[in-house]
Amino acid sequence: MSEYQYYEFLALDRPLDEDDVRQVRALSTRADITATRFVNEYHWGDFRGDPTKLVEELYDAHLYYANWGSRRLLLRLPAGSLTAEEANAYAMDEALGVWSRSGHTLLDFSVSSEDGGEWEFETSYTLSAFVGLRAELAAGDLRPLYLAWLAGLTAWELAEDDEENYAREVEPPVPAGLASLTGAQRALVDFLGVDADLLAAAAEGSRPATADTVDHKALAAFIAGLPAADKDALLVEAALGTASPGPRLLARYRAAATVPGPRDEAGRRTAAELLDAAYRRRTGRRQQEQEARTAAEQARARAAAEAQEARLDKLAQxxxxxxxxxxxxxxxxxxxxxxxxxxxxxxxxxxxxxxxxxxxxxxxxxxxxxxxxxxxxxxxxxxxxxxxxx
Structure with missing residues (x-):
């Protein structure tokens, strides 16, 4: 099997300066490098740089995949937009790592070669499919983090892990809108290999997605009621460029206006409960698919028999x-x-x-x-x- 690796980096909040570009170019002579993007494909050899370090210091997003199954999406956000503490509630070794560095929160979405299977190049990606996740997370949409947690459960189930782990692991806060994902979130589901039946089971405990429209008067009243210290902190972050206050304010406003959902009231589910629900869905779906195939085969057989009878009637003449x-x-x-x-x-x-x-x-x-x-x-x-x- 021939080797293939894909590396891509994007600088979204601040373009690289000339020194930065020279530093990156020293790591790869064949890559397509600009002040905002690095991309290269490797059919032999490896990238000489450290992707984690490059994102910590220079870039805001990194995508990697290899034809032996390994996949990685690394995102960097200002800590004022998403704190490591918030994100850590969804962290799982098999799918999502979280840490802080130099005023940023870093999110490492990954699938190992054992869990990923051989890559299908017909479904290869570029970072353009995923960059929308940063804006969604900054606006308080934590669905990408929950999807990563589900990817970890998918890996557990495939590995037939210790069932005691399933009983002990409790789902993190369930975000709204799991039944109506955005385009970037659907791409993440595919990239991480989240089981469709597990996602459907999880979505049963998720409120409908919050509408994009905002009541301006209600928002103004909400902002007016914020503590002065909170407002000052947001203005300082905006002045320093360490965070964009708009998405964060909208996220706080929507969270305050949200009616508790079924999972907020009934308690969170364990991994075992979710996996069992996914199994029931999978079994029922496969049974329905088999019944549909059987019905289709019977219909084809009846049509063929009727066609033969008509042909024989004509032949008899x-x-x-x-x-x-x-x-x-x-x-x-x-x-x-x-x-x-x-x-x-x-x-x-x-x-x-x-x-x-x-x-x-x-x-x-x-x-x-x-x-x-x-x-x-x-x-x-x-x-x-x-x-x-x-």
Whole structure:
């Protein structure tokens, strides 16, 4: 199996300066490098740089995947937009790592080669599919983090992990809108290999997504009621460029206006409960799919039988013409014509059996066999349908 690795980095909040570009170019002579983007494909060898360090110091997003199954998406956000403490509630070794560095929160979405399976290049990605996750997280949409936690459960189930872990592990806070993911979130589901039935089971405990429209008067009243210290902190962050206060304020406003959902009231589910629910869904879905396939096969069989009956009814009106057509087809001495002749012969035999006729078919077919015994290809077809020698 040939080797393939894909590396991409994006600088979104601040472009690289000339010194930064020179530093990165020293790590790869063949990469496509600009002040905002680095991309390279490796068919042999490895990238000489440290992707984690590059994101901690220079870039805001990194994408990596290899054809042996390893996948990684690394995002950096200002800590004022998303704290490591908030994100850590969703961290799981198998899918999401979280840490802080230099005023930023770093999120490491990853799948190991054992869990990822061999990569299908028809579904390869670029970072453009995922950068929207940063804005969503900054606005308080924590669905990407919950999806990573589900990816960890998917890996557990595939590995048939200790069931005691399933009983001890309790789901993190369930964000709204799991049943209606954004495009970037759907790409993350595919990238991390989140089980579709597990996601559907988890979505049962998720409130509907919050509408994008905002009541301006209600928002103004909410901001007016914030403590002065909170407002001052947001303005300082905005002045220093360490965070954008707009998404954060909207996130706080929506959180305050949200009505508690079923999971908030009934308590969070364990991993075991979610995996059991996913298993029931999977079993039911597969049963329905099998029933649908069986019904489709039966419908096709009925249609074929009806078509044959109609064909036999027409054939019964002039069997003499059918025998002459068989002679004409055999005279062509072509494989396709032989096949067509055999189809007509099969219908003639079926017609005789249906009408309870004599053994006229065996006699006439035997005469055909005797007359054309020098045609081995035709004889093989006659053998296949059991036409006896005369």
């Amino acid at each position: 002039n069997t003499g013409q059918a025998w002459r057509e068989v002679d004409d087809l055999i005279a062509q001495k072509k494989a396709g014509a032989y096949d067509a002749a055999v189809v007509i012969l099969s219908d003639l035999r079926t017609l005789e059996a249906r009408t309870g006729g004599t053994t006229d078919f065996d006699r006439r077919a035997g005469e055909l066999r005797a007359a054309h015994r020098g045609k081995p290809s035709l004889m093989q077809r006659f053998d296949g349908m059991g036409i006896p020698s005369s």
